Amino acid sequence: MKRVINTFTFILLAVIGLQACNRTKNDENQKNTKPKVRVEQVYKQEVEQLYEYTATVQAEAVNNIAPTIPGRIDKIFVEVGDNVPKGKLLIQMDENNLLQAKSRLENLEATFKRLDELYKVGGISKSDWDAQKTNLDVARTAYEDLKKNTQLHSPISGVVSMRNYDAGDIYAGNPILQVQQIKPVKLLIHVSENMYTKVTKGMDVKVKVDVYGDEEFKGKVSLVYPTIDPRTHTFAVEITIQNSDAKIRPGMYARVTVNMGSENRILVPDGAIVKQQGSGERYVYVYKDGKVSYNRVVIGKIIDKSYELISGVENGDFVVTSGISRLNNGIEVELVK
Structure with missing residues (x-):
């Protein structure tokens, strides 16, 4: 019985030793196995700088249509959305003040005409003539101003984009219409x-x-x-x-x-770009003489399936495009086609 136990113990120890030996060999093989990568050579090329x-x-242009003086709105000839040409009559204000100003202007014109004839024959002084001429000019200016504020025309060709009043309302400050x-x-x-x-x-x-x-x-x-x-x-x-x-x-x-x-820029496949965890920095593995280096890059725009590089990779460099997950800076790698 004791012999059987010793034999069993020997076999068990042999199996454990063999497994340990195989595990050590596998670990050594894994350590000696170089990561396999694919690379692509990159060059500078003309890249349109599109922003x-x-x-x-x-x-x-935007014009707010309103008189310069308060008054009652008689008619509004357009609605929001209407297209209007330049010069079109848009609003008719109450005419009472305009009619009064017109009557006064006509009276002053008739009076001045008579005084002008008298002045020519020496019937009145130059100062009287000047005073009457000034009154006439003031009345004519007031009439023209009222006329502009009674009939409001569009200063531009455009579309009516706003209306704040209806006929019969008293204009009180906000634009009556807006034309754009x-x-x-x-x-x-x-x-x-x-x-x-x-x-x-x-x-x-x-x-x-x-x-x-x-x-x-x-x-x-x-x-x-x-x-x-x-x-x-x-x-x-x-x-x-x-x-x-x-x-x-x-x-x-x-x-x-x-x-x-x-600009002359290097284009790198998007699969070669590595984003650093926890930051916005980007890196590329560059292959040279059997090893890879971890290069920080400054990227520009995305063009199709490539990134424009501002810096970090030189013209003609080989960049790793696959097998990146097993890489570290400075390790040896094996190229595959």
């Missing part, structure tokens, strides 16, 4: 100061309006503001869209793409 900005569509010129429309974007020398009046830009999806509209830089905002270090740029079909309306949300020229 996107957001803005809200604005009317080219929407052919063309404009956008105001704010561009980083380091682009100041690259933006010029007349530049073509592309515009997309959210409500119309991917449809593109042509715009032009119509104004580059001459100063930089010291708080934001940006400058304002005005974009004009002809909008001949009046499809784009003020208040719509738009995206403007501006081409700032091209």
Whole structure:
């Protein structure tokens, strides 16, 4: 019985020893196995520098229609949404004051005509003639002013966008109507100061309006503001869209793409970019002489399935595109096709 127990114990110890030996060999094999990676050589190439900005569509001009003096509104000839040409009669105010001013002007004109004849033959003095002429000029100015404030015309071609009163109301301060010129429309974007020398009046830009999806509209830089905002270090740029079909309306949300020229940049596949956990830093493994180095990179825009690199990788470098999960800085690797 004792012999059987000793034999069993010997066999058990032999099995345990064999397993330990195999485990040690496996560990050594794993340590000696180089991570297998695929690499891709990257080069500089011309990359368009496209920048996107957001803005809200604005009317080219906005006019508030109202008299300069209080009065009763007699008639309003348009409604919100009506298209109006320049010079169209929009509002008729009460005419009583105008009629009174007209009557007074006619009387003064008749009186001055008689006095002018007397003055020519020496019947009145120069001072009397001057006083009467002044009264006539004042009355004529007052009449013309009342006339402009009695019949209100549109100073621009556009669309009626607001109405605050009805016929019979007393005008008391708020505009009676608002007319907006929407052919063309404009956008105001704010561009980083380091682009100041690259933006010029007349530049073509592309515009997309959210409500119309991917449809593109042509715009032009119509104004580059001459100063930089010291708080934001940006400058304002005005974009004009002809909008001949009046499809784009003020208040719509738009995206403007501006081409700032091209630069020689390295493009790296998106699979080669490693994001550092807990920070916004990006890295790339660069392969050289059988080893990889962990290079911090500054990325630019995403172009298709690649990243534009501003710095961190040299022209002609080999970057690791697969097998990244097992890598550490400075370790040896095995290349696979």
